[in-house]
Amino acid sequence: MNTLKDIIITTLKEDAVQDEHQYPAWVTTFIVPRSRFVEAARAMKKADARLVAEWATDETLMHTPSPLNPLPQGEGKFDEQSRGTGAKFIPSPLTGEGQGGGELRGFGIFACFAKASEYLIVKTNAPPDDPTFPTLTKKFPASFRFERQIQSLMGVNPTGHPDNRPWIKHEDWPKDAWPLRKAFDPSMYMERVTGEYKFIRAEGIGVFEIPVGPVHAGIIEPGHFRFQAVGEDILNLEKKLGYVHKGIEKRFEALSWEEGVRLAGRVSGDTTVAHSLAYCMAVEAITMPGCKPPERGLWLRALMLERERIANHIGDIGGICNDAAFAFLLYQLSRLREIVLRTNYKLFGHRLMMDKVAIGGVSVDITADGINEILSELNLISDEFERLASIYDENPSLEDRVRDAGVLAPDTAKELGVVGITARASGQPLDCRIQNPFPPYAVIVPRMTVLQAGDVHSRTWVRVEEVRESIIVIRNILTSLPSGEIKTGIKYPAPDTRGFAVVEGWRGEIVYWIQAGEKGEINRCMVRDPSSVNWLAVEQAIHGNIVPDFPLCNKSFNQSYSGHDL
Amino acid sequence: MLRILYQIFRTGIVTEPLPSETEAEIEIVGARLEKDILKQFQRSLTIRFVDAGSCNGCELEIHALSNPIYNCERFGIHFTASPRFADLLLVTGPVSKNMEIALRRTYNAMPNPKLVVAVGDCGNNGGIFGTSYASLGGVGNIIPVDAYVKGCPPNPADLLNGILKVVSM
Numbered sequence: 001m002n003t004l005k006d007i008i009i010t011t012l013k014e015d016a017v018q019d020e021h022q023y024p025a026w027v028t029t030f031i032v033p034r035s036r037f038v039e040a041a042r043a044m045k046k047a048d049a050r051l052v053a054e055w056a057t058d059e060t061l062m063h064t065p066s067p068l069n070p071l072p073q074g075e076g077k078f079d080e081q082s083r084g085t086g087a088k089f090i091p092s093p094l095t096g097e098g099q100g101g102g103e104l105r106g107f108g109i110f111a112c113f114a115k116a117s118e119y120l121i122v123k124t125n126a127p128p129d130d131p132t133f134p135t136l137t138k139k140f141p142a143s144f145r146f147e148r149q150i151q152s153l154m155g156v157n158p159t160g161h162p163d164n165r166p167w168i169k170h171e172d173w174p175k176d177a178w179p180l181r182k183a184f185d186p187s188m189y190m191e192r193v194t195g196e197y198k199f200i201r202a203e204g205i206g207v208f209e210i211p212v213g214p215v216h217a218g219i220i221e222p223g224h225f226r227f228q229a230v231g232e233d234i235l236n237l238e239k240k241l242g243y244v245h246k247g248i249e250k251r252f253e254a255l256s257w258e259e260g261v262r263l264a265g266r267v268s269g270d271t272t273v274a275h276s277l278a279y280c281m282a283v284e285a286i287t288m289p290g291c292k293p294p295e296r297g298l299w300l301r302a303l304m305l306e307r308e309r310i311a312n313h314i315g316d317i318g319g320i321c322n323d324a325a326f327a328f329l330l331y332q333l334s335r336l337r338e339i340v341l342r343t344n345y346k347l348f349g350h351r352l353m354m355d356k357v358a359i360g361g362v363s364v365d366i367t368a369d370g371i372n373e374i375l376s377e378l379n380l381i382s383d384e385f386e387r388l389a390s391i392y393d394e395n396p397s398l399e400d401r402v403r404d405a406g407v408l409a410p411d412t413a414k415e416l417g418v419v420g421i422t423a424r425a426s427g428q429p430l431d432c433r434i435q436n437p438f439p440p441y442a443v444i445v446p447r448m449t450v451l452q453a454g455d456v457h458s459r460t461w462v463r464v465e466e467v468r469e470s471i472i473v474i475r476n477i478l479t480s481l482p483s484g485e486i487k488t489g490i491k492y493p494a495p496d497t498r499g500f501a502v503v504e505g506w507r508g509e510i511v512y513w514i515q516a517g518e519k520g521e522i523n524r525c526m527v528r529d530p531s532s533v534n535w536l537a538v539e540q541a542i543h544g545n546i547v548p549d550f551p552l553c554n555k556s557f558n559q560s561y562s563g564h565d566l
Numbered sequence: 567m568l569r570i571l572y573q574i575f576r577t578g579i580v581t582e583p584l585p586s587e588t589e590a591e592i593e594i595v596g597a598r599l600e601k602d603i604l605k606q607f608q609r610s611l612t613i614r615f616v617d618a619g620s621c622n623g624c625e626l627e628i629h630a631l632s633n634p635i636y637n638c639e640r641f642g643i644h645f646t647a648s649p650r651f652a653d654l655l656l657v658t659g660p661v662s663k664n665m666e667i668a669l670r671r672t673y674n675a676m677p678n679p680k681l682v683v684a685v686g687d688c689g690n691n692g693g694i695f696g697t698s699y700a701s702l703g704g705v706g707n708i709i710p711v712d713a714y715v716k717g718c719p720p721n722p723a724d725l726l727n728g729i730l731k732v733v734s735m
């Protein structure tokens with residue numbers, strides 16, 4: 001069988017140069033010329049790979065400029081243009097204070113592809129005086145948003161991209177504010193400018209528009225939705241996100257490696273364990289000579305990961321039923337969720353288990369009593385859950401709402417490259433716990449549930465099966481939990497290295513790509529929450545549905561805003 | 567249907583009295599509170615919630631207020647979709663640049679007198695996100711705040727306590 005790596009080598013031959021500083025070994029990076037970037041993507045598409053993420057780096061600081069070797073064009077303009085807008089741009093700490101001299105490399109554009117358990121990164125460089133790269137949108141729809149984001153936040157243009165509206169960056173930001181560039185000072189205040197975001201419009205007799213948000217009716221995160229509808233039928237849905245953009249990726253660059261764990265744990269509060277875990281694993285990959293968490297630490301990480309999954313799935317199933325006007329299950333299931341959170345608090349000291357995963361292991365151990373407590377809690381939960389699941393399953397009025405609503409067909413799911421529950425409910429067998437396991441998942445292999453219908457019911461039912469499975473996994477973890485240390489001493493990442501990790505959070509695959517700078521600091525941290533790709537699916541799945549069904553469909557996806565907006 | 571009824575009877579009422587530390591304060595606040603809610607809020611306190619940029623952790627705990635265990639409705643507290651009906655604005659998160667206007671608008675849409683409670687370490691001072699080009703820090707930087715509930719995220723009992731306290735101020 002041809003691996004993606006083989007394919008790149010045979011397609012691009014000597015034009016594909018391997019990056020030696022990328023860890024761990026199961027993900028390789030190939031640096032290719034800009035002129036062959038699309039060709040590499042085409043080869044990946046042909047090989048049936050999906051696009052995992054696309055991101056950019058500003059590499060000017062990797063080898064810092066000296067006063068003799070000034071900033072590249074793009075950076076210089078920054079200050080000039082901002083004068084007119086009234087923005088207080090300070091052209092960075094770069095210009096002064098004792099920076100060493102060195103070569104300027106411009107920008108790096110990265111596209112990560114995956115097929116089964118293989119991940120492959122293709123990188124190309126854009127010179128500072130020509131910050132552009134050819135778009136991959138025609139091959140991979142998922143790059144549509146990634147590239148708009150690269151344009152908006154890094155100021156590198158995807159040429160040939162069909163949509164040049166900014167993403168995340170709102171219309172009232174100064175045009176030249178590119179926060180991910182090294183020269184951008186994150187502490188400055190951004191003045192507002194006037195601007196307009198042009199939504200796609202449908203026109204015709206009887207077509208009307210419904211704007212919703214950013215403040216929603218319920219207790220949820222903010223985002224804006226535009227529906228074009230005829231009567232109750234939705235013609236088109238367009239989202240505008242970015243409302244909870246807090247500058248997380250930029251913030252990482254100012255933090256120490258340990259502080260980074262806390263920040264990663266707050267990228268999306270409901271996925272705190274999985275995010276901090278993915279961050280720690282990416283960091284551990286580049287701590288030389290290798291920072292290997294002890295077995296017990298790894299097993300406890302999995303324990304928390306599964307507990308997080310149970311709590312969120314239970315909450316979601318209740319929420320979906322509530323949106324189908326079946327409040328009974330919401331109350332019953334939120335009671336179960338509360339039980340799980342209280343056990344978390346008692347045993348780990350935090351209801352959501354924030355800050356419990358640490359670089360090199362975990363920060364809290366569990367006693368024999370704790371083990372028994374979890375086991376008896378699981379017995380209770382699983383009994384109750386089974387009763388509630390059969391009530392869900394045998395309720396015809398509920399069935400009426402959830403079946404055939406919000407359908408994401410398997411081929412659309414594949415085309416979009418969705419992950420997690422969304423993917424598994426639409427026929428895509430993807431689960432990093434199985435495809436890229438860390439101990440104990442190599443020995444305790446969870447059963448994967450894959451359904452084909454892709455409707456609200458399928459997404460709910462995948463959750464039901466996963467709650468059942470997680471209960472089994474936790475029982476197995478607890479009955480053979482290895483003894484010993486829970487954490488190794490911290491080692492710091494080697495300078496100029498890149499680490500990568502994937503973790504199956506409850507929503508799906510979470511990806512971290514971290515670059516250590518030349519002093520071994522965080523130079524760039526790319527975060528890809530499952531929502532970044534799955535949001536595209538919500539827009540597709542809503543076609544042909546009616547407006548009143550939108551909350552139900554949307555809830556069945558339950559994507560994160562914070563994890564997407566970053 | 568029988569199954570549902572059976573489950574309801576099995577479960578019974580799970581609503582809890584407030585945790586003792588909260589209870590103690592409620593004792594003190596209690597008498598005045600009842601009078602206040604009776605008088606000022608016509609026996610019910612209506613809350614509009616706005617996420618101004620949170621990580622979603624705080625929302626999870628605010629959600630828990632409505633679960634059958636905390637059951638905040640028993641105190642006459644309920645959430646509304648419209649700021650026009652709201653007595654109190656509950657805000658989470660550091661205020662993101664992109665939410666600043668929406669937050670101000672929601673606040674301005676509320677009738678007087680109005681109360682504002684900022685939730686979490688982020689609502690207090692921006693938390694780990696701090697103040698930056700994208701994050702404007704605590705809620706108090708944007709609109710007047712009457713009370714802060716600290717924690718990351720604060721647990722449901724702290725939230726209830728914070729709300730009850732500000733009402734009786």
Ligand code: SF4
Pocket residue numbers: 266269619620621622623624658659660685686687688689693694717718719720
């Ligand atoms: S206080 Fe903590 S839980 Fe709440 S929004 Fe901030 S980081 Fe999230």
